[in-house]
Amino acid sequence: xxxxxxxxxxxIINNYVLVSxxxxxxxxxxxxxxxxxxSMGMATTFVMTITxxxxxxxxxxxxxxxxxxxxxxxxxxxxxxSLVQLVEMFIKKVSRPLYDALGIFLPLxxxxxxxxxxxxxxxxxxxxxxxxxxxxxxxxxxxxxxLIIMAGIREELExxxxxxxxxxxxxxxxxxxxxALAFMGFSGLI
Amino acid sequence: xxxxxxxxxxxxxxxxxxxxxxxxxxxxxCPTLAVTTSAINGVSMGLAVIFTLVMSSLMISLMRKMIPNxxxxxxxxxxxxxxxxxxxxxxxxxxxxxxxxxxxxIPLIVVNCIVLARQEAFASKNPVGRSVIDALGMSIGFTxxxxxxxxxxxxxxxxxxxxxxxxxxxxxxWMAVALQPGAFLTLGFMIGIANWINAKGK
Numbered sequence: 074x075x076x077x078x079x080x081x082x083x084x085i086i087n088n089y090v091l092v093s094x095x096x097x098x099x100x101x102x103x104x105x106x107x108x109x110x111x112s113m114g115m116a117t118t119f120v121m122t123i124t125x126x127x128x129x130x131x132x133x134x135x136x137x138x139x140x141x142x143x144x145x146x147x148x149x150x151x152x153x154x155s156l157v158q159l160v161e162m163f164i165k166k167v168s169r170p171l172y173d174a175l176g177i178f179l180p181l182x183x184x185x186x187x188x189x190x191x192x193x194x195x196x197x198x199x200x201x202x203x204x205x206x207x208x209x210x211x212x213x214x215x216x217x218x219x220l221i222i223m224a225g226i227r228e229e230l231e232x233x234x235x236x237x238x239x240x241x242x243x244x245x246x247x248x249x250x251x252x253a254l255a256f257m258g259f260s261g262l263i
Numbered sequence: 264x265x266x267x268x269x270x271x272x273x274x275x276x277x278x279x280x281x282x283x284x285x286x287x288x289x290x291x292x293c294p295t296l297a298v299t300t301s302a303i304n305g306v307s308m309g310l311a312v313i314f315t316l317v318m319s320s321l322m323i324s325l326m327r328k329m330i331p332n333x334x335x336x337x338x339x340x341x342x343x344x345x346x347x348x349x350x351x352x353x354x355x356x357x358x359x360x361x362x363x364x365x366x367x368x369i370p371l372i373v374v375n376c377i378v379l380a381r382q383e384a385f386a387s388k389n390p391v392g393r394s395v396i397d398a399l400g401m402s403i404g405f406t407x408x409x410x411x412x413x414x415x416x417x418x419x420x421x422x423x424x425x426x427x428x429x430x431x432x433x434x435x436x437w438m439a440v441a442l443q444p445g446a447f448l449t450l451g452f453m454i455g456i457a458n459w460i461n462a463k464g465k
Contacts (some may be wrong), residue, residue, distance in 0.1 A: 094293050094294075094443070096293070097292040097293045098376055101289065113299040143348060146347055146348050150344050150373050151341070151344075151446060154337060171398070172277060184374050184376060186293050188374075189373060190367055190371055193371070209271065236455070237462075238455050238458035239451075239458070242289045242451075243451045243454045243455035243458065244451065244455075246447045246448070246451030247448055249447040250374070250445070250447035250448035250451065253443040253446075254444040256285075256443075256446065257443065
């Protein structure tokens with residue numbers, strides 16, 4: 074039951090993009106086409122789930138075990154960067170179609186602040202190992218959800234008569250504002 | 264061209280408007296949206312970014328001939344992460360309240376695209392003086408946007424600026440502006456208006 078609550082809370086109520094403001098760069102950059110939004114979402118969910126597991130282990134046995142908490146930021150970012158590289162090589166070897174589908178989105182994930190944010194939040198919330206993995210997966214699902222909704226709207230937006238200077242990022246942000254308003258309705262669900 | 268005074272000034276001022284990281288290049292949007300609930304939060308975040316960006320640019324620019332091309336991104340990230348840790352610890356030690364209200368967004372400066380982009384595009388290719396000036400201009404441009412946005416959202420959402428009552432007491436604050444939707448809306452309009460002013464000037 075607790076795990077379901079963590080899932081709903083991370084995926085919808087505290088949606089990373091629309092409520093916690095993490096991962097806005099890919100949210101604006103990759104939400105033009107539905108297809109690439111889905112690939113990006115999948116790649117991010119994948120990396121987030123693994124990051125949650127690895128970051129938990131690092132935090133428990135390396136940082137807390139050796140009293141090196143001040144190295145938190147440096148070690149997490151290094152772990153994420155190498156993890157993304159590793160995942161990329163692994164997928165390339167094991168599943169060529171998946172690699173082609175995720176393509177250039179994998180390396181971009183390193184600089185997605187949602188991943189580092191996930192690791193930091195996870196430590197703050199003091200989840201246990203299983204809870205962390207569920208939390209990581211749910212955050213990825215939430216990110217994907219926001220990305221797909223946005224991509225759907227933006228494909229329609231192409232046909233709309235947007236003022237010239239508001240094309241691109243500004244109108245995306247304004248639409249995101251409406252979405253955020255809608256997601257605020259979920260707060261208090263749990 | 265590197266030594267004339269004009270280019271130094273230009274290097275500095277381009278960050279304020281022409282190449283403003285938020286308004287013109289739409290970089291570093293996550294902290295911009297998240298911390299501008301009040302003017303003081305926006306400015307503290309800006310100061311942390313000024314420190315990190317200037318110090319990292321200085322460091323990277325000094326080391327630019329020693330860094331092998333293949334591992335440059337990793338090197339940048341380690342240098343940036345080090346200075347972010349320093350900033351994070353200082354803020355946590357001396358200004359615990361600010362540290363609390365900014366939460367994880369100080370550590371997240373590491374993955375702020377502005378900082379990494381300046382290392383990649385400028386500091387790794389230019390001498391120390393110019394890199395520092397460039398970093399100063401960019402981070403001050405970033406801070407100014409945060410200040411304007413934070414002041415606006417605090418004024419409309421709470422009726423105050425820097426916790427001083429500005430609006431008449433009969434004014435009913437629009438809570439939504441201080442919450443998430445207001446952040447997206449304000450930034451969207453600011454970028455749109457900046458585009459408009461820029462197009463008009465040409």
